Amino acid sequence: MTGIALGRLRPALGAVALAFASRRAVALTLAGCAAVALTFAGCGGDSAGPAPTAPAPSPSATVSGTVTATVTGAPVPNASFSVGGQVVGGSGAGGAFGLDLPDGVHQVAISAPGFVERSTRLRAPATGVTLDLIPDAGPWTLDFYRELVRNGAGGGELEPLTRWDFEPTFYIDTRPEPTTGDEIPEETVAFVREAIRVTVPLLTDGRFTGEQVHATDDPPPDLTHGAVVLRWNAAEVADRAGNANAFAFQVGGPANVIVFRHLEETWAVHHEIGHVLGLYHPLGGHRRSHMWYSGELEPPHFTEWDIFHAQVLYARPSGNLDVDRDPPDFVLGGSQR
Numbered sequence: 001m002t003g004i005a006l007g008r009l010r011p012a013l014g015a016v017a018l019a020f021a022s023r024r025a026v027a028l029t030l031a032g033c034a035a036v037a038l039t040f041a042g043c044g045g046d047s048a049g050p051a052p053t054a055p056a057p058s059p060s061a062t063v064s065g066t067v068t069a070t071v072t073g074a075p076v077p078n079a080s081f082s083v084g085g086q087v088v089g090g091s092g093a094g095g096a097f098g099l100d101l102p103d104g105v106h107q108v109a110i111s112a113p114g115f116v117e118r119s120t121r122l123r124a125p126a127t128g129v130t131l132d133l134i135p136d137a138g139p140w141t142l143d144f145y146r147e148l149v150r151n152g153a154g155g156g157e158l159e160p161l162t163r164w165d166f167e168p169t170f171y172i173d174t175r176p177e178p179t180t181g182d183e184i185p186e187e188t189v190a191f192v193r194e195a196i197r198v199t200v201p202l203l204t205d206g207r208f209t210g211e212q213v214h215a216t217d218d219p220p221p222d223l224t225h226g227a228v229v230l231r232w233n234a235a236e237v238a239d240r241a242g243n244a245n246a247f248a249f250q251v252g253g254p255a256n257v258i259v260f261r262h263l264e265e266t267w268a269v270h271h272e273i274g275h276v277l278g279l280y281h282p283l284g285g286h287r288r289s290h291m292w293y294s295g296e297l298e299p300p301h302f303t304e305w306d307i308f309h310a311q312v313l314y315a316r317p318s319g320n321l322d323v324d325r326d327p328p329d330f331v332l333g334g335s336q337r
């Protein structure tokens with residue numbers, strides 16, 4: 001992953017200037033608070049009448065389970081499963097499916113009317129497999145998804161997802177800010193702790209709790225596997241991120257560091273946690289996003305657009321490729337991650 005490169009994004013409004021310093025760092029500076037009135041295209045999702053019912057899965061099926069809609073969990077009937085271009089089964093009423101497949105791992109394509117086709121791997125035999133497809137309707141917007149989670153703003157190659165596959169552990173560095181010697185007040189630590197506790201479950205759809213948080217004067221080294229270090233260091237921010245308020249070392253996991261310039265700029269924590277969890281800056285100006293306009297949005301800070309697409313991100317393994325291709329080491333029905 002190359003992160004956000006210099007010049008890939010251009011600030012569209014005077015309210016926000018984006019600053020990019022080191023190769024993989026992402027940073028944001030908010031110079032003011034412009035009110036932006038853009039409406040959220042709400043979830044429609046009307047389905048077109050009752051769907052024909054497919055045959056019930058054969059009792060001899062070696063792989064069985066349910067096809068659901070990503071995020072909502074609604075059942076998806078009429079999904080078609082293909083292996084090597086041959087249809088091997090489908091889902092019936094309630095999304096139930098059963099496939100007769102030889103023992104082993106199979107590359108499977110799953111498609112359904114109104115959903116994004118998914119390519120993944122299934123291990124046979126298996127029962128109780130839940131397989132979700134992204135609804136191509138409602139808040140789902142492919143362009144925004146690509147901008148937010150694949151570094152797609154401003155062109156360039158779309159990147160694999162960099163979400164966390166396990167719960168991160170956050171370490172708030174309580175040592176004094178080194179350039180001023182300012183002590184880190186308890187209320188600042190509490191503010192950061194609360195931002196983590198709210199933002200992590202919100203963006204991961206409850207997969208992670210945001211409760212693995214330590215305030216410590218002995219944090220692990222930068223980019224220790226599984227760790228996210230948060231600290232205040234004005235000189236480090238100036239060196240690596242110009243005039244930004246704060247920056248994250250990279251987008252996503254499985255390790256990261258957030259650096260705030262001064263205590264007064266700790267408000268940027270929600271935005272930087274967004275980066276830590278795998279969110280990039282989307283294009284500005286036409287869709288509301290906390291990953292673009294930071295600061296003027298009230299709690300929970302992230303917009304409906306941000307939350308829905310982040311939750312789609314967390315319904316997929318890291319390494320998932322555009323549009324919806326799971327990586328080869330991800331196998332449903334076997335050792336899932």
Ligand SMILES: [Zn+2]
Nearest residue numbers: 026027028271
């Ligand atoms: Zn940012």
